[in-house]
Structures are given as structure tokens and as C-alpha cells.
Amino acid sequence: MSRGKSGGKEKEKEMMDLNAVIMADSFTEDFKPVTLEGPRTMMPVAGIVLLDYTIEFLISNGIEQIYVMSCAHSDIISKHITEGRWGQQHDVKVSILVSKSSTCLAEALRELSGYDVVRRDFVLITGDIIANVSNLKQIWRKHMNKREADPSILMTLLLNEDSAPMYRGRDNLVKESIIKAATQKMATAHSDEDLVVNPEEQQVAEQDDTFGILREERVTVILDPLTNNMLQYHAWVETNTKAAHDSSDDESSFGSGSESSGRKDKVRVGLDMELFSKYPTLNMRSDLVETGMAICTVGLMLLFEQNPDFRDMRDCIRSVINEELLGNKIMAEILPPNSFVKRVRTVENYISVCQAVVDGWTYPLVVDAPFANEYHCVASREPSVYIDVTATLSHSSTTGRSTLIGPGVSVSDNSCVTNSCLNKDTTVGKNVTIKHSQIWSKVTIGDNCTIDSAVVCSGAVIGDGCTIGKYAIVSYGVKLAAGTVVKPFSRITRVKATEESDDDDWDEVAEIEIMSSGGDPGVVGETGVGRLWVSELTEANLDRHKLSIPQDPDASSTDTIFASSVDGCSSRSSDGSEPATHDEKFAREVISTVKRAVSGNLEFDGVLLEVNSVKFGYDASIVDCCRACLLAFLQIAEVAEDPLNCFYKHLLKKWKKLLLKFHSLPVEKEILSTLIEFAKHSPEIEEKIRLFIHSLYDKDVLSEETILAWESAKLAERAARSISEFDKKILEDCAELFEMLKCSSDEETDSD
Secondary structure, eight states, X not given: OHHHHHXXXXXXXXXXXXXXXXXXXXXXXXXXXXXXXXXXXXXXXXTEEXXXXXXXXXXXXXXXXXXXXXXXXXXXXXXXXHHSGGGGXXXXXXXXXXXXXXXXXXXXHHHHHHHTOOOSOEEEEETTXXXXXXXXXXXXXXHHHHHHHOTTEEEEEXXXXXXXXXXXXXXHHHHHHHHHHHHHHHHHOSSTTTOOOOHHHHHHHHSOXXXXXXXXXXXXXXXXXXXXXXXXXXXXXXXXXXXXXXXXXXXXXXXXXXXXXXXXXXXXXXXXXXXXXXXXXXXXXXXXXXXXXXXXXXXHHHHHHHOTTOOSHHHHHHHHXXXXXXXXXXXXXXXXXXXXXXXXXXXXXXXXXXXXXXXXXXXXXSTTSHHHHTTOOEEEEETTEEEETTOEEOTTXXXXXXXXXXXXXXXXXXXXXXXXXXXXXXXXXXXXXXXXXXXXXXXXXXXTOEEEXXXXXXXXXXXXXXXXXXXXXXXXXXXXXXTOEEOTTOEEEOBOOOHHHHHOSSSOOSOOOBOSSOBOHHHHOTTOBBEEOOOSSOTTTHHHHTOOOOOOGGGXXXXXXXXXXXXXXXXXXXXXXXXXXXHHHHHHHHHHHHHHHHHHTOOHHHHHHHHHHHHHHTTOOHHHHHHHHHHHXXXXXXXXXXXXXXXXXXXXXXXXXXXXXXXOHHHHHHHHHHHHHHHHTOHHHHHTHHHHHHHHHHTXXXXXXXXXXXXXXXXXXXXXXXOXXXXXXXXXXXXXXXXXXHHHHHHXXXXX
């Protein structure tokens, strides 16, 4: 009897002893060039760094042991943990784990397994989360109880219901109430004289109620309603393009759809009909958002070790669900309604989340919470306006709703700050307008400036009369000369341009060089310091590359190339005289999908899901998918100012994974033949065909065996005098490449 009680106490102790692992890296480029100089998790949100919100959230849920896994900028994060408040905690232990070699979540989890510090089920969470969920420990207990009954459960994935209506910001709700009150006045007024509208109400009613491009990482899941076992999982990205532009003639704006329509693209989801024969009822949810949190078993790390092709959590989820890998199961847990769980993924989300914190949607993790007051004591003049006691504001300056003025901030005459955060020791000149923006520490802003929905990083100097457009980033220490105009969505940095700084696949950078003076006068002015950072190809910088991406797939000449290479038929005319074949329709849809993904800088997983959906819808082969994706890349590169640079440094760098996902030796042969076939119709590609082939080889899309096999086949045709003139020219142009590959192969053989 005593042994049973002892066993029960040990089990209860194990249930209470919950560990958490914070992934301090996102392994994405969304905040470059800021993350070239500092980690995303150290970005300030209402005066507190983002990582502290995640740690505080875990502590509030009773977690006593927290491991922070850091890869990029690990020295900065380590110093913050060890020398800051977390190093002085006695009731909670926060430890730092460093893995500088990890370039993705999967590699970080494999490194975590090597540390051997996590030996039981744990909470896995990204370090860019702000959440106010209070039942995390209850969710963990439910997970453990299910695991006791069914040891095949590998993970419980935490999902949240769509909170878009709440997420607009409290100021919009106030506006709605004012508009409603004004409408009631109009309805009850007996004459024009009876209708008196407060000027403030009129001003609020006329303001633009839209705010930003809110991109949500959404999922559609099919669950067993009895157990919440996840039977199907489809991740996709929703981009709300409402209010994407201030004006239709803004050349640097990106996004599609009109600014008033708020268009959302439809997503196809294939349903496995066999599920209906296995389960009496199914629960399908498309209103869920990924939270970046999961309750994981130690077996999850083992699974990542056994599958080196996994790069992120979605790879693991898809393998477990679709292939029933080792009989494992993944459970879903939907958080309570109205829970605030947001990841800071993009500039737009960052600005909106900061506003939500100031508005109090994240309670109890708000500006005037005890943990926040350890950083800066604030005095609130009115709801959602927080002004530090050490801040200096001119009597003629104004502060609107959802505003935080940090310690040591100075705001001069006739300046207006609304829906923004000004962090410590920032100086604002006269007649300045700042709205919906995040201004970090020690920023100097001159007179007569306008900053709208932008991010200005620490140490930046903004000259007199400057204008910073929507969703622009002015990175650390950048200096803008007087009168400089920063276009919407632009990003200005002092990091000198190198292949590594502009084209890394994630946030880690081995070495960067910071310019202390000079830069691009066309971007920062004659006396400014900085340059325009060119990211992945988006419509925000298409004009810089002189690149036009046609959105009408019917206008693509490459569709006829696809048809001829698939069917062996001659190229069809583009005048519409013949109806499109099944293969042509498939090619057009995939090409259109890839173009839209490149122009909108969409997430890879959502695009892969959509391409796969088209593949299944048309019953196409892997070869067909890979060929169509390559044709889309070539069509985009063909019209660029520098086709090779566009193809290699921008398209292949991010989107080569679309080709590698369908990768095999037969696919390689089709990739090479498709490239050469395309070059027949494109002088721009033919001119540098050797370098295009070398680019695919360098990015591991083509192997030397495939390239040399093509050469051998064409040499045989030439010997038989059956080779075409075009192929003969390709042989001559690529002779140097073929020789290099042969030498490389010989060297490897000798070393073996």
C-alpha cells in the first residue's frame, strides 16, 4: 500500500516538473537586414525585448526549468540571459544552450538531443511569441494522460482559433463605437439643427480603419473528434491585402488586390475519402492558426535524428500523418477562445503586436505589469497611453491612443505621436508626425519628419524633412540626410553588400562589415550613411531589378514549350486557335502559382502545398511538377535586367527547395533538358547557358553525373551526325564546364 502511495507521489512529481525549450532563432529572413546585426528575439515590444515575453509567459504557467536554444547571435542572447534579470532568479532556472552550426529547426533539435538535458516530455516554443494563455500546465497534464493510455503519441500541437476580429486593435473598436453613436444620432435627429456631431467624433470617423498586411500562418486540420488525433494537416498562408497601399500609383508597393477589397486567395485542400470508412465522424477546422507551441516527447528528437531530410516541424508532421511513420500519432489541442497568441513573423505583424501589447490585449503581459516595471516605470495619462516619468514632452505636442513614450524620450513642439512606441533616449524634433511606428532606443529624429507604419532601429539618425513610408525599416545606426524619402517596404542598412549578407538562407551571418560613412546617395542622401538592402524578389523591389512578372499564365510562351516537351508535339500557337491540353492547363496553373509566390514573397510551405494540390488535381507526375516550377523561374529570370543574377541569387536561393522536394535522377535529366529546350526560345538564357547549368549544379539541383551523361549522349549524336545545330552549340559553349566536372570527378576518385 505504501509502495502505491510512493509511486503516486513520484508520478505527481514528474507531472509537476515541466521543462520548456525556447528556440531563439526563426531560421527565416523576414527581418533582414535587422537580424544581420542582432537577433529577432531581442527586438523591443513596448520597451521589453521579445524573448522576455516568452520567458515570462512560461514562468506564469508554472514552468521552473527553461532552456533557451540559441544559434545566430548567441553571444547577445547569452549575455542577456546570464547578466540580466533571468540570471538572478532563484525560483526559476533559465539556461542557455548554444548551437552555432544549426541552420534550421531540425538541426537545432538534433543538437538539443546531444546536450542530453531534456529527458522527458517538454514544451517546445519559439522565442518570438507573445501569449497570455494560462492553462498550459493543464494542457500538458492532458497530454501526459493521453500518452499513458497511448504511448504512440509523439506530440500535441497547440493551435489557436482565428482572432482577426480582435486583432485589429482597440482603437478600431473605439472608432466603431463612435461611428455607431453618430449613426444613432442621425437616425434620431428630427432636423439638421438637431444633428450635432462632436469634432473629435468626426475626425475619428474619417480616419482610415485599416492597418497593415496581416499574414497568418494558418492550418486546415481533420481531427478525430473523440481523441483529437490529427488525421490530415494542411498549412497555408493567408495574406490580407487590404490597405496594402496608400495610393495606386506607388511604384514600390507590393501585394495584389485592391486596397478596399481585402482579397484572400482560395486554398485547395484534398480530402482522403478513406477516412470516412475508418471514422464515424470527422472534425474539419479551417479557422485555426499555428501558435509555434507544442508539447513534445523525447521520441520527437529521435525521429529528427533518424530522418536527416527533415528541416522543420512541418516535415515531421506531414511524415507522421501521411506515412503513419512508425505508428506515431500527433494530437491537436485548440486553445481557449479569445486567447492571445501571436508570433512576430513580419514587419507588419511586429507593428500590430506592439500595438496590441500597449492596448492591453495581452493581459497580464502588458505595459504596466510588474515584470515590465522592472525596466521602466510609466505613468498613464489616459487608457492605452503610457508616458515615462523621465520623458520630456512639449506642451504643444500631442499623443494619441495606443502610444508609449519611454524613459529619457524628448518630444518637441507641435509634434504628434499616435499608435506608436518611442523607446528610451529617443529625441523627436519639431512638427514631426509619427503614427503606427516602432522607434527603438537612442534614435534622433529631426524637424518636419513623417514616419508612418515603419520601424526605426537603435542609433538611427533621421534628418530634417525626411519621410519614411509604410513598413519600411531603417536599421541600426543608419543616417538619413535631410529631405530623404524612404519608399514603402524599403529596408535601409549600414551592412556592406556581400554575397553572404544579402543571400544567406537564415539569420546567422559569419562576418559582416558595417559602413561608418558613405553609402548610396540615391537612397540615404548625399550626407547619409547606408544603402538599400535588396531582399528576395518582391514587388517592393521589382523596379530596382527592372523585372516584370506577368500574372496571366495564358500569355506565357513557356506553356507551349512545356506541352512540346511533355507530349513530344510541336509547339502550339498562342492565338487560342487550339484548346489547351490537359498538360498545358496543369503547367499554366503551376507557373501562375510560382509567380504569385515569388512576387508576394510567400512562405515556402504554403506554396509547396498548393503545388502538390495542383499535382493531385491534374494527376500529374513529379517530373511534370518539377519542370513547371523550373519554367516559372526561367520565365521570371528571362525578363530581368540581369537574368543570371536573378536566377541564381534570388530565385534558386529561396525557391530551389521546390525543385529539391521532387528531386530524383530522372527528374534531374528532365530539369536539364527543360532548361536547354527553354534556351532555344530565349536568347537571354542561351547567351549564358553554361552559367545557368552551373548555377543548378552549384545549388545541388543537378549532379555532375546528369550533366556529363547529357554531354556523352550528345557526343554520340554528333559522332552519328544526328545532332542538331543548337545542341552542337551548347556542347561548344559548355565545354569548359564539362571539363571542370570531369576533373572534379577524377580528383574525388584519386582521393578515394
